[in-house]
Amino acid sequence: MENLPWKKFDPMNISLKDAIKYLFLAAVLIYPLFAFANEYVLHVMVLIMVYMILAMGLNIIPGFCGLLDLGYVGFYGIGAYTAGLLTIHFGLSFWVIVPLAALNGAIWGVLLGAPTLRLTGDYFAIVTFGFSELVVLFLTNEIWLTRGPLGLPGIDPVIINFSWLSTMINPEWDWYWEFLGLRPYFYLAVFLVALVYIIMGRMEDSRLGRAWFAIREDPIAASSCGVNLLTYKVIGFAISAAIGAVAGAFLARWTMFLSPDMFKFWESFLVLCMVVLGGLGNFKGSLVGAAVLIALGEILRMVLPGLGLPAETRFLAYGLIMVLMMRFKPMGFFPNIATQSQNNPILIKLKKELGSSS
Amino acid sequence: MFEQQLINGLTLGMIYALIAVGYTMVYGVIQLINFAHGEIFMLSAFLAVTFITVFGLPLYVVILMTMGCCALIGVMLDIFAYRPLRQSPRLAALITAIGMSIFLQNLAMIIWGSRPKPFVQEALPSFLRTTAVTIGEANVSWLQMSIFITASTLMIILFLIINKTRVGTAMRALSQNRTSAALMGINVNRVISFTFALGSSMGAVAGIMVAIYYNTLYPTMGYVAGVKAFAAAVLGGIGSVPGAMIGGIVLGIAEALGAGYISSLYRDGIAYGVMIAVIIFRPSGILGKSTVEKV
Numbered sequence: 239m240e241n242l243p244w245k246k247f248d249p250m251n252i253s254l255k256d257a258i259k260y261l262f263l264a265a266v267l268i269y270p271l272f273a274f275a276n277e278y279v280l281h282v283m284v285l286i287m288v289y290m291i292l293a294m295g296l297n298i299i300p301g302f303c304g305l306l307d308l309g310y311v312g313f314y315g316i317g318a319y320t321a322g323l324l325t326i327h328f329g330l331s332f333w334v335i336v337p338l339a340a341l342n343g344a345i346w347g348v349l350l351g352a353p354t355l356r357l358t359g360d361y362f363a364i365v366t367f368g369f370s371e372l373v374v375l376f377l378t379n380e381i382w383l384t385r386g387p388l389g390l391p392g393i394d395p396v397i398i399n400f401s402w403l404s405t406m407i408n409p410e411w412d413w414y415w416e417f418l419g420l421r422p423y424f425y426l427a428v429f430l431v432a433l434v435y436i437i438m439g440r441m442e443d444s445r446l447g448r449a450w451f452a453i454r455e456d457p458i459a460a461s462s463c464g465v466n467l468l469t470y471k472v473i474g475f476a477i478s479a480a481i482g483a484v485a486g487a488f489l490a491r492w493t494m495f496l497s498p499d500m501f502k503f504w505e506s507f508l509v510l511c512m513v514v515l516g517g518l519g520n521f522k523g524s525l526v527g528a529a530v531l532i533a534l535g536e537i538l539r540m541v542l543p544g545l546g547l548p549a550e551t552r553f554l555a556y557g558l559i560m561v562l563m564m565r566f567k568p569m570g571f572f573p574n575i576a577t578q579s580q581n582n583p584i585l586i587k588l589k590k591e592l593g594s595s596s
Numbered sequence: 597m598f599e600q601q602l603i604n605g606l607t608l609g610m611i612y613a614l615i616a617v618g619y620t621m622v623y624g625v626i627q628l629i630n631f632a633h634g635e636i637f638m639l640s641a642f643l644a645v646t647f648i649t650v651f652g653l654p655l656y657v658v659i660l661m662t663m664g665c666c667a668l669i670g671v672m673l674d675i676f677a678y679r680p681l682r683q684s685p686r687l688a689a690l691i692t693a694i695g696m697s698i699f700l701q702n703l704a705m706i707i708w709g710s711r712p713k714p715f716v717q718e719a720l721p722s723f724l725r726t727t728a729v730t731i732g733e734a735n736v737s738w739l740q741m742s743i744f745i746t747a748s749t750l751m752i753i754l755f756l757i758i759n760k761t762r763v764g765t766a767m768r769a770l771s772q773n774r775t776s777a778a779l780m781g782i783n784v785n786r787v788i789s790f791t792f793a794l795g796s797s798m799g800a801v802a803g804i805m806v807a808i809y810y811n812t813l814y815p816t817m818g819y820v821a822g823v824k825a826f827a828a829a830v831l832g833g834i835g836s837v838p839g840a841m842i843g844g845i846v847l848g849i850a851e852a853l854g855a856g857y858i859s860s861l862y863r864d865g866i867a868y869g870v871m872i873a874v875i876i877f878r879p880s881g882i883l884g885k886s887t888v889e890k891v
Contacts, residue, residue, distance in 0.1 A: 354872075361879060364629065365872050365876070368827075368868040375862060375865045378861075379859075556698060558699055560691055564689075564691050564695065568688040
């Protein structure tokens with residue numbers, strides 16, 4: 239437990255770079271408490287955090303295990319609808335719903351992963367893609383359960399109920415709970431991001447994380463060292479799916495409305511962009527990737543209508559970013575240390591001379 | 597009703613087969629799932645309508661011109677997006693292909709708008725919508741007849757190119773072993789470009805056919821059609837051209853019958869379901885050879 243961030247924190251001996259980092263983080267955390275905090279900015283910040291969770295979760299598969307998962311949005315959708323339906327029909331608390339959604343995500347992860355994770359890269363990508371399309375079709379067509387294209391409105395948004403406080407202390411304080419608005423979601427999202435971040439950090443350092451890296455770098459060598467490829471891949475896939483489902487569960491309670499359109503393939507692609515931009519195999523990079531791409535998307539969303547283009551064309555920029563990334567920085571801006579060795583110029587030259595067989 | 601569904605399915609299947617050969621040839625030669633192939637199919641429909649409305653050209657000329665343009669787009673795609681990544685990991689090339697697909701789709705949205713458009717009816721001979729023959733209780737329209745005839749002709753031509761010409765031999769050699777092919781004096785990049793051109797022009801014809809058949813075109817049409825064609829390629833055995841043809845026809849019929857007898861809501865789901873099942877249980881497909889996995 240020595241290398242947890244707060245254990246390393248030593249206020250007497252802190253570099254300028256770290257000081258700026260901590261100050262920025264503190265500013266972001268305190269910002270919503272001010273009355274001048276803009277609702278729109280808060281909304282974007284919460285959205286960024288939802289995608290941070292998704293990007294960290296997805297990174298396990300392409301970044302750590304070296305497989306392309308194009309169906310991540312399927313687990314996001316499963317988590318969201320699980321949470322939404324449980325809230326509407328049973329009125330369960332958020333803290334009960336999140337583990338249930340994660341469990342449901344993990345179950346589907348195992349159901350999909352166990353038979354398909356034997357497959358090689360391209361085939362696996364296609365199977366996961368088909369899975370996410372089937373999830374969208376299910377959500378659209380099973381009207382008795384999901385109301386189909388009409389969407390699922392009226393999900394109780396209350397996560398922390400303040401009304402008892404208000405009646406107990408002073409009913410006149412209602413304005414304060416109104417002022418809070420999105421703020422509880424903001425802090426809840428911060429909590430979830432921090433939770434996933436810590437879990438990811440612990441996993442990366444564990445036996446599990448090392449097994450994944452071994453599988454990504456050389457599956458044959460890993461399996462001859464006694465790493466059971468399928469087991470570790472399925473575990474990774476289930477964890478990744480569960481994290482996606484948690485993001486979905488949060489989304490359901492935050493937006494109060496779900497529709498199958500929210501879980502189309504584009505979302506998978508967007509999350510993949512974040513992972514690749516931030517660096518394959520580096521979950522801290524995923525945080526940066528999510529923040530950059532969502533902020534860029536919001537800027538484009540404001541700029542594009544001015545140019546007379548539909549806001550959806552921001553995907554044009556995303557597509558181009560992906561192509562250029564793969565061309566010039568295939569491992570992202572902050573690659574994992576282990577993959578940096580792969581980008582060693584001597585190794586690349588050697589690979590070119592021998593002809594890449596992978 | 598059964599005969600009618602069968603005829604409709606066969607028509608669709610012919611179209612899927614035409615797109616699927618594009619996927620399967622590219623996969624056979626460079627082991628890349630060219631996700632942007634569906635977008636070339638979509639671009640062809642828009643280009644055809646543009647040629648008709650702007651230049652007022654007859655349909656036959658437009659089809660040839662669109663084939664040429666799409667072949668060019670396919671070659672450009674290879675040169676600018678895929679060629680720099682020949683030595684990179686497979687993951688990078690696959691992500692680039694998805695990136696190009698999204699890019700082209702949104703480019704089309706900017707150029708032609710995101711709303712569905714009807715095909716230019718004036719450009720079509722009026723007899724196309726009338727019944728050509730009646731088999732049992734099923735009516736086959738002239739349009740369906742033309743689709744059968746055009747698609748079969750194209751496939752025969754394709755078959756001849758692949759099996760009887762020098763460049764076809766080079767393509768087959770490349771799909772066996774790229775390094776040895778290069779050692780035998782084959783210009784690898786030129787053959788790959790030719791493969792893209794050939795596949796894209798087949799996809800172009802399919803794009804125009806679908807636009808006429810459903811009388812609608814929209815920027816996202818390449819996405820679903822592309823996935824189904826890929827499913828067809830997988831079903832037939834990816835890398836195998838006759839497999840893609842058979843896979844397309846089987847998938848088209850399965851889809852039409854499934855939509856007619858099981859549930860029309862899961863029409864697209866049948867293709868995905870077939871694809872997942874085939875990949876899990878028989879990754880080599882109907883005609884594919886089971887290859888030893890290269891590491």
